[in-house]
Amino acid sequence: MLNLSNVETYYGQIQALKGINLEVQEGKIITLLGANGAGKSTTMKTIAGLLKPKNGSVEFLGENVTGLRPDQLLRKGIALVPEGRAILSSMTVLENLEMGAYHRKDHAVKADIENVMQRFPILHERQTQMAGTLSGGQQQMLAIARALLSKPKLLLLDEPSMGLAPLIVAEIFKIIKEIKDAGTTVLLVEQNAKQALKIADYGYVMETGNIIIDGKASDLIVDPRIVEAYLGRKSTSEQALVK
Template identity: 55%
Template sequence: MGTILKVEDINVYYGSIHAIKGISFQVEEGEVVTLIGANGAGKSTTLNTVSGLLRSKTGSIEFLGQNVSNVPCHKMTGRGLALVPEGRRVFLQMTVQENLEMGAFSQKGGTLSADLDKVYQLFPRLKERIKQTAGTLSGGEQQMLAMGRALMSHPKLLMLDEPSMGLAPILVEQIFEIIENLHKAGTTILLVEQNAQAALSVANRGYVLETGKIVTTGTGAELLASPEIKKAYLGG
């Protein structure tokens, strides 16, 4: 297995605010890696920097062995990186199927029909709502649609930013089951998640962020068992 993503010593600022302070981490092919931490720890900023929405002042980001530190966001999709943003950001006036088709814009060749079938197998609820506009879907259905849209681009790395945010517990369970199924099918995933228990339960490895720095790393099982992590993030 090769290294899909290698982040080295990135520092990110919002004006004078130093949001990310020299963090380094990597994701290997076939892994689920999670970034956990409190609100404002820098988790989403990290994903946005990897995807090209933000720029680091230092260091480097390598994706599939190439330095992509200065590659614009819209070109990263074509290279095999898909971000499901916080808050879902589906096209509310478009139908379910139109949203999914938008996810395939970077794909060459005639696999659209087969790709749609795969997404509908993974998310049967979306198949029932093919012609429905995305704005009329529930929060959980919109999250499924955002994930399905990202999968249409055949990502080498799927980045999920707070997929459980605002969802009822039963839907959170469903979303994490889907994440596990994607992992079993070979998808490499970088997951940012407030729900540390759920995230660490599906992750091969995790990194804990506090105020823009990585303070702890370990396997998902190690972090779940850590008294410090339990106390800080798992209510233990």
């Protein structure tokens, strides 16, 4: 479905992605792991068109989409839920959802909003409430729901569990699994490596702009290198990855 080939992305003179190769298979959850600064969010922004790679190519459904604008990629079926959620805090929940379908011209938008609110009952309850007054977990649900209204073929989720309480994190991961089961492919960036690998089909591990390990999620979760670096309790920073 999605292929990154030898992708190099820069911030000015600083190289953030150093020729990465990554494949996302249709109907799967693929997770991208790594410490802060490894290049995970840069990868997502490159796929979504927020950053243009200096070298390499991005292919989506067999088409070279390298360098396309975010709105063009959205119309092709790639939707990003960015780190930090980026909801429209001064607009209501319902208005945020409507913005998710702004580019659509079909007549199913109203029905799709109803369906999304059935999937996220709290959004139905709070549909007239200002989005900025929602809790962190509710805002994350709104950000995911808004992205789903673009009817994506590929959903990019960047750190969806960040800053959320453990019970809410469990609910968010349950929702991600349900999204995949409903037919949407997911690329998930996550520091909560343990939870991510539990729901993923395949995983990649990044370090300083390179992909250093990849494999089936069921293999990675017991891989000694992954256990030591991301699932163990050897240091405070490592503990943070599994909290």
